[in-house]
Structures are given as C-alpha cells and as structure tokens.
Amino acid sequence: MDAARIRVGSRRQTSRGGKRLSSLLAQNGKIFKRSVLTPEMVMEEEKMAARMIQRMVRARVARNCFRRVLTEVYTKIYDKTTKQVRYVDNRTGVATETKPLLLLLMKCEGQEQIEPLRPDDAAIRIQHCVRSWRARLLLREMVRDLYQKHMDPKTMEYYYLNTQTKQVFYSKPVFLGDTDIELERFKYRHAACRLSTKANLIGNGVLVLFNRVHCILTDNFTLPDEETARFSRVQFNHCQGSIPFMIRLRSDLFFMTSTYTSYQLVADPTLDFSLCAIDADEFHIAAGDSVEPIKIAFNNRRMCCADDVLRHEEIEMVGHPHGKMAVVGRGHVDKFIPNMVKPKRLQYRNPMESGASGSPVFNFGGRLLGIHHHRSLREPAFDCTFLKPIVDFTREQITPPVPLLQSACLTHDMVNVYWQVPPQYKPWNGLKLEFVLEMCNRTRRGTQGYYDRFETIYTGPKATYTVHNLKPATKYAFRCRSAHFMDKSGWGAVMQVTTLPAATVAWELKYCTSIADAIAYMVKSNDALVHRQSILWVKERINNTRLSTPEDEVDPAILEWTNMEPQYIACNASAAIRESVDKFHHVDDHVLDCLDVLGQCCQYKTEFRDRMVTIPTFEWIAHLFPHFSSVAAVLEKAVGLLGHLVKDNEAGKEIFMTIQGIPMVLEVIEANIHAEGVVREACYLLAALCQNFRQSI
Numbered sequence: 054m055d056a057a058r059i060r061v062g063s064r065r066q067t068s069r070g071g072k073r074l075s076s077l078l079a080q081n082g083k084i085f086k087r088s089v090l091t092p093e094m095v096m097e098e099e100k101m102a103a104r105m106i107q108r109m110v111r112a113r114v115a116r117n118c119f120r121r122v123l124t125e126v127y128t129k130i131y132d133k134t135t136k137q138v139r140y141v142d143n144r145t146g147v148a149t150e151t152k153p154l155l156l157l158l159m160k161c162e163g164q165e166q167i168e169p170l171r172p173d174d175a176a177i178r179i180q181h182c183v184r185s186w187r188a189r190l191l192l193r194e195m196v197r198d199l200y201q202k203h204m205d206p207k208t209m210e211y212y213y214l215n216t217q218t219k220q221v222f223y224s225k226p227v228f229l230g231d232t233d234i235e236l237e238r239f240k241y242r243h244a245a246c247r248l249s250t251k252a253n254l255i256g257n258g259v260l261v262l263f264n265r266v267h268c269i270l271t272d273n274f275t276l277p278d279e280e281t282a283r284f285s286r287v288q289f290n291h292c293q294g295s296i297p298f299m300i301r302l303r304s305d306l307f308f309m310t311s312t313y314t315s316y317q318l319v320a321d322p323t324l325d326f327s328l329c330a331i332d333a334d335e336f337h338i339a340a341g342d343s344v345e346p347i348k349i350a351f352n353n354r355r356m357c358c359a360d361d362v363l364r365h366e367e368i369e370m371v372g373h374p375h376g377k378m379a380v381v382g383r384g385h386v387d388k389f390i391p392n393m394v395k396p397k398r399l400q401y402r403n404p405m406e407s408g409a410s411g412s413p414v415f416n417f418g419g420r421l422l423g424i425h426h427h428r429s430l431r432e433p434a435f436d437c438t439f440l441k442p443i444v445d446f447t448r449e450q451i452t453p454p455v456p457l458l459q460s461a462c463l464t465h466d467m468v469n470v471y472w473q474v475p476p477q478y479k480p481w482n483g484l485k486l487e488f489v490l491e492m493c494n495r496t497r498r499g500t501q502g503y504y505d506r507f508e509t510i511y512t513g514p515k516a517t518y519t520v521h522n523l524k525p526a527t528k529y530a531f532r533c534r535s536a537h538f539m540d541k542s543g544w545g546a547v548m549q550v551t552t553l554p555a556a557t558v559a560w561e562l563k564y565c566t567s568i569a570d571a572i573a574y575m576v577k578s579n580d581a582l583v584h585r586q587s588i589l590w591v592k593e594r595i596n597n598t599r600l601s602t603p604e605d606e607v608d609p610a611i612l613e614w615t616n617m618e619p620q621y622i623a624c625n626a627s628a629a630i631r632e633s634v635d636k637f638h639h640v641d642d643h644v645l646d647c648l649d650v651l652g653q654c655c656q657y658k659t660e661f662r663d664r665m666v667t668i669p670t671f672e673w674i675a676h677l678f679p680h681f682s683s684v685a686a687v688l689e690k691a692v693g694l695l696g697h698l699v700k701d702n703e704a705g706k707e708i709f710m711t712i713q714g715i716p717m718v719l720e721v722i723e724a725n726i727h728a729e730g731v732v733r734e735a736c737y738l739l740a741a742l743c744q745n746f747r748q749s750i
Contacts, residue, residue: 120161127153127163196228198355199418201237211236216418241356241419243290243344245371245379245412248275250285255376258287259413259424260331262346263447264539266307267333270424270443271411273311276327279304279482287331289344292379298339306330306483307539309447316477318449323397325426326443330483347413347421349444358440359420362386362399370405370425370437372412382406390436397442399423404433453486453535453542454478460548465525465555471517472533472545484537487514493530507532525555525580559586568594568620572629581640584633588646591626595653614657621654627665631673641684644677648690655697666698666705671712678721688721689730696738706742715739 090098128141130148140156140163141148156163170178201214213222213234225233248256248271256275261268269276269287276282282304290297311324336344351360363386370382388400399414399422410427414437423443427434456472463469472488480486491507507530511518523529531548534541558574559582565571568591575587598614621627630647637643655662674691681687695714699705709715718735725731 116159120159123155123159123161124164127156129163129165193228195354196226197234198353200226200234201418202234203237219417239419240345241347241415241421242371242379242381244347245373247288247291247373247376248285248411249288250275250281252277252281255373255408257372257374257409257412257425259411259421260289260344260346261328261349261421263328263349263444264451266330266539267336267346268307268328268330269302270326270328270413272424272426272438273322273325273327275411276302276310276329277312278310279308282308282327282329285329289340291373295343300331300336300339303330303332304482308482309450311443311446313450315450315479316475317452317454318446321442321446324443324446325438326424328443328447351441351444353418353420355419357420359416359418359422362416362422362439364389364393365402367417368399368401368414368422369417370409370412370414372406372409372425374406374412375408380406380409382409395442396439398426398436398438400436401434404435407434409434448540451481451484451537451540453537453540455542455545456488456533456535458531458533458545458548460531460550462519463550463553465553466523467519467521468523468529468550468552469517469519470531470533470548473516474535480537484539485514486535486537487512488516488533488535489541490518490531490533492520494524494527523552525552527552554582555580557582559583562586562590565590568617568626569624572624572626575629575633579636581637581643584637585640585643588630588633588643588650592646592650595650598653614659618657618659618661621661622664627651627654627661627670631670634677638680641681641687644681644687645690648687648694652690652694652697655694658697658701662697662702666702666708668708668711671695671698671705671708671714675712675714675717678717682724685725685728685731688725689728689734692718692721692731692734692738696734696741699738700741701744709742715742 126143128143130139130141131137132139137150139148139150140153142153199215199217201216202211203214204211210223213224213226214220214237215222244260246258246260246269248258248269250256253275256271258269258271258275261270276285282302285302286299287302288297288299307330308328310327311322312320314320345356348354348357350357352358353360366386368384368386370384371379372382374380382405384401384403384405386399387402389396390398390400405425407427409425412425414422414425416422421440423437423440425434425437454474456474458470458472461469461471470490472490474486488511489509490511492510493507510520520529528549528551531550532544532546534544536542557580558578559580562571562574562583565574571587571590575584578584594617598617630651634644634647651665655665674695677691678688681691695709695718699709718738722732722735
C-alpha cells in the first residue's frame with residue numbers, strides 16, 4: 054500500500070515538474086523528500102476519477118440521445134430525378150440539399166426514407182449487376198489479350214510483353230489477380246497453311262473463321278475458281294516438330310473471289326484474293342487444339358484482326374515460300390496504296406521473301422492485317438493486300454436481297470402473303486436462301502412503338518404463305534427478310550392489311566327471349582359484332598331491372614332483380630363477360646359496356662355479387678388498369694366495379710388488400726387527376742374500403 058502511495062505521489066510530482074525541481078535541489082547539495090499520499094487523499098483521487106468517468110459516460114449517452122432526436126427530426130431522401138440527396142425537416146417540411154449544421158457537428162446522417170422496391174425496379178437492378186459483371190469480365194479479357202507471356206531463355210524467367218506499348222514486365226500485372234496468362238506459343242502462326250492446287254502446287258493461305266464458317270484465305274492466282282478448289286487440298290502444321298495433316302476444300306459450301314461480279318457489286322481484281330470453305334468436321338478431328346482459326350473481327354482481340362494499322366508499324370509474314378517449312382519474315386509498313394483513308398494495300402519498307410503469295414501478314418501483337426501479294430517471281434515482294442477491303446467486298450457480295458411483300462386472296466379470316474427477290478439476283482453456290490415472315494396484330498395495347506411486337510409465323514425456302522385464323526375487320530402488319538447460313542438481309546417494307554368484315558349472325562339477337570340466350574350467343578361466337586350486340590341486349594335488360602321493396606309500387610315495365618338473378622347465375626354470365634373483354638379488349642366501347650353491366654349487377658349486394666368476390670376476379674380487374682391507362686371512361690367503370698365489390702363486404706376488402714389495391718388506386722388517381730369521374734369513383738372505393746374495416750392480422 055505504501056509503495057502504491059509513493060508511486061502515485063511521484064507521478065503527481067512528475068506531472069507538475071517535480072522531477073525538474075528534484076534535479077535542481079540535488080545540484081545544490083540539498084536532499085529532496087518525496088511526499089506520501091494519505092488515505093484521505095487517495096480516496097479523494099478515486100472519487101474524482103469516478104466523477105470524470107461518469108461525466109464522460111453521461112456525455113456519450115447524451116450525444117447518442119441527441120443523435121436519435123436529430124434522426125427523428127431530419128429525414129434523408131434520395132431524389133431519383135435530380136440524382137441528389139435532400140434533407141427534410143419533419144417539423145416544418147422544409148427540404149434542403151445541403152446537410153444541416155447539427156448533423157455535421159454530431160456526425161449523423163438522419164433517418165433514411167427507403168421506398169419499397171417494385172419487381173420491375175428489382176429486375177432492372179439485377180440486370181445492371183449482371184451487365185456490370187459481364188462488362189468487367191469482358192474488360193479483363195480485353196486487357197489479357199494485350200499481354201503475352203514469354204520465357205527468357207538465358208535467365209529462364211517469365212516476363213510479360215505488352216503488345217501495344219511493347220513494354221516488358223517481369224512481374225505479373227495486377228489486374229490478373231489469382232489468374233495467369235497462358236505461355237505464348239504463337240498460335241496465330243499455326244493458322245498459316247500450304248495449298249496444293251492445279252494452278253499452284255506450292256501456294257500459301259491462312260485459316261479464318263468468317264461468319265461462323267471455316268475458310269481458307271489466299272490469293273486469286275492459287276484459287277482462281279470453284280473448279281480448281283474442288284480438287285485442292287490444304288496442309289497444316291508444315292513446320293519442324295509438328296505432325297502435318299491434309300484437309301480438303303469445300304467450294305460447294307462457299308467460295309468467293311475478287312473476280313466475281315453480282316448485281317450488288319462489280320468485281321475488283323486489285324484485291325487479288327479467294328475465300329473458300331473447308332470441311333469443318335474433318336478439320337476438328339485432325340487438328341484438335343493444335344490449330345485455331347483467325348476470327349474475322351476487327352477488335353484487336355487475341356486470334357482476331359487488327360482494326361487499324363499505323364505507318365512504320367512492325368509486321369511479320371508467316372508462310373511457306375516455295376513450299377518450304379514455315380518461315381517468319383519481319384518488316385515495317387512504309388506506304389498505303391492508294392491512300393491512307395481507304396487503303397487497299399500496304400507497302401513494305403524492305404522486300405519480303407518471294408514465293409509466299411497468299412501468306413498471312415500479322416502485326417506485332419499477332420493480329421491479322423492482310424495477305425501477302427507477289428505479282429511475279431521476277432519482281433521483289435513489296436506489298437500485301439489489306440484485310441478490311443477484302444472483308445467489306447465479301448460481305449457486300451453475300452448479303453441476301455431484301456424481298457418485296459405482296460398479298461392476295463384476302464378474306465375475313467385468311468390472307469395469302471407472297472414475296473419475291475430481284476430477278477437479277479443469282480444465289481451463290483451453297484448459299485441457299487430462306488425467308489422469315491413475321492406478323493403483328495395492330496390492335497394490341499401496352500406495347501411501345503408504332504407497331505406491336507412482331508412474331509415469326511414462317512421460316513423456309515418457299516415464296517408464299519397463307520395465314521389462317523385471323524380476326525375479321527382487324528389490321529395486321531407483315532414484314533419479311535431473306536437469309537442463308539452466313540448472313541441475313543434487312544427487313545423489307547412493312548405491309549399492312551385489314552381483314553374483311555365477316556358474315557355475322559348479330560341480327561338474330563333481336564329474337565332473344567332470355568339472358569341465357571344472349572350469353573349463349575356470346576360464348577359460341579368469335580364475331581366481335583355478335584359480342585357487341587349481345588352485351589347491348591343484356592345492358593338494355595339490366596337498365597330496366599331494380600331491386601324493389603314492399604313499399605315500392607308495382608311497375609310491369611320494370612323487371613325484378615330477384616327474378617333475373619338466377620338466370621345470370623345459371624348461365625355463368627360473369628365469366629362469359631370477362632372472356633368477352635379479354636377477347637375483344639381492343640374495342641373500347643365493348644369493354645365499357647361489359648364493365649357497366651357487371652357493375653350494375655353487383656350494386657344489389659346479392660348472391661351474384663358474392664360469387665364475384667374472388668381473387669381471380671380482383672386480379673382480372675387490376676390487369677385492366679395498365680392496359681387501359683389512357684382510356685378514362687374504362688378506368689372509371691373498372692374502379693366503380695371494385696367499389697361495388699368491397700362495399701359492405703369484408704371478404705372483398707381482405708382480397709383488395711391482398712392484391713395491394715391501395716397503391717394501385719392511388720397511382721390511378723395520380724395519373725388521371727384531371728378526370729373527374731375516375732377520381733370520384735376512386736375516392737368512393739377508398740371510402741367504402743375504410744368503412745368499418747378491420748384488417749385481420
């Protein structure tokens with residue numbers, strides 16, 4: 054205990070300069086005696102420490118309490134329109150975009166107002182996450198394609214080469230993370246091949262993937278026509294340390310050369326190229342993973358084509374000059390022929406080796422630039438044919454023509470559609486045309502654009518198609534395109550037709566004697582006019598119907614609802630009317646009359662109304678709101694029908710709350726605030742819902 058007192062006393066003296074005073078006294082020859090705390094002093098110190106701790110605890114509790122009060126006072130709201138955060142004072146309702154000073158001082162954010170997430174918003178967020186994830190993967194793959202991994206033969210260490218900047222890094226790039234790049238084996242060089250044809254026994258070429266077809270790209274001298282390609286072979290892996298194999302060409306599948314002319318484009322012999330398909334199945338069996346084709350895609354990706362070329366850029370040619378094993382020749386681009394805007398050929402600074410016409414030319418990163426061009430063995434090889442004009446020429450040649458649509462034999466439920474291509478068009482060998490015909494119903498609602506969503510109704514080689522089961526007096530739109538297995542044309546001009554009115558039996562409805570007869574006509578017929586006359590007949594009867602009391606006078610001209618209700622229930626009138634609305638939802642007047650009839654039948658609060666109080670009925674009415682969002686009269690009748698269903702009906706109120714009816718009605722009011730009838734019926738519905746309603750827990 055004494056030792057503790059001495060330590061406490063020495064600490065106090067040290068903090069007050071006691072150590073410095075003791076040293077001064079020691080220098081003067083005086084002895085300094087340290088003070089010793091008494092029990093009273095120790096108790097006082099402990100009480101003081103306890104008070105300080107209590108003060109700090111109370112201060113923290115007070116600050117936390119004050120933060121909670123501030124959180125209740127201020128609400129933090131994110132404005133989706135302006136993309137800004139606003140702070141709203143709940144006492145005054147004043148909103149500000151700057152953070153209040155008290156929130157800054159107390160380091161709190163305020164109470165956040167979280168809006169309920171709708172299914173559409175949730176789907177959009179999920180789509181954003183998926184797109185971001187796919188974009189990150191694509192970005193990582195694109196960056197990976199910029200690097201090559203090599204081994205230094207002297208130090209036996211791996212290094213990474215940036216093919217764009219030509220910088221060398223001996224440490225793995227950070228973006229790779231836990232993954233790594235495959236050791237570069239110059240796979241693009243394996244796409245170079247050797248050709249044996251009647252015209253040239255020691256030709257050269259390159260394997261490319263053009264529109265999902267494996268093809269050999271070479272010069273026109275080696276493959277001048279389809280007949281020569283039919284009896285030709287191509288050899289891969291003709292290099293030291295590899296096993297060569299032969300593949301036959303398939304000119305019957307696809308063949309294109311620069312000397313061909315079509316109605317779309319004339320020949321261009323200056324390009325000097327030929328493109329011929331090979332047997333893909335035979336190639337995959339023989340090659341395995343040893344040979345990979347160059348994809349015809351100008352994106353600077355691995356095993357693809359370069360989207361641009363610069364002057365003085367380093368290039369390399371891979372070929373079999375004079376039939377020898379694979380040789381790599383390097384050089385630089387010196388000139389663009391005929392100009393730099395649309396070059397067709399690239400001229401080298403120094404000549405390449407002769408006897409390698411048709412060989413592929415790559416840039417420093419292994420992206421295909423073109424094919425080597427050599428006119429004659431007597432002249433030095435100074436240029437190559439640029440790849441972009443070759444691809445543009447081929448794509449324009451093989452693009453299918455746009456068919457012209459016409460119609461015939463138009464009736465109330467059928468139309469014959471036929472189409473034709475330009476008479477001067479001649480299909481390429483192996484590229485058989487097929488046609489795609491699409492149709493849309495112009496009467497649908499809820500879709501964006503001038504036309505509704507087109508649906509494919511025919512795909513095949515025929516030039517005519519008969520469309521059945523159409524609706525009478527209805528607009529339809531058709532469009533057609535041609536396609537083959539390598540490409541497809543654009544859509545032709547849209548053709549619109551309107552079916553003829555059908556022979557109707559609506560005149561028979563004036564001889565109806567009961568509700569069951571009118572509903573039977575509605576159920577059996579698909580004619581819009583029959584449904585229209587049937588619902589008008591029922592509406593006329595329901596307008597002359599009442600639910601009388603003993604005090605009312607008897608009027609023979611007015612029907613009694615108690616006598617008419619069994620007929621409505623026996624023929625299941627409510628289901629038939631709902632099906633009629635679904636079938637002819639494009640006729641606004643018909644939908645309006647159907648909802649009017651249902652509303653008048655439900656206003657009497659009898660068994661017919663009780664039978665309609667079901668979840669499917671409420672969901673069916675809810676689906677009408679987005680479909681007829683621009684038709685205020687239909688919305689008024691639909692909201693009024695809901696009001697009759699929930700008025701003094703606890704089951705109807707429970708179902709209405711189950712389908713989230715209140716937010717739906719509030720949205721209808723907000724969207725049709727200037728429509729007096731819609732707002733009136735919506736307010737009546739909410740009042741009927743709140744009257745004596747206790748939601749079950």
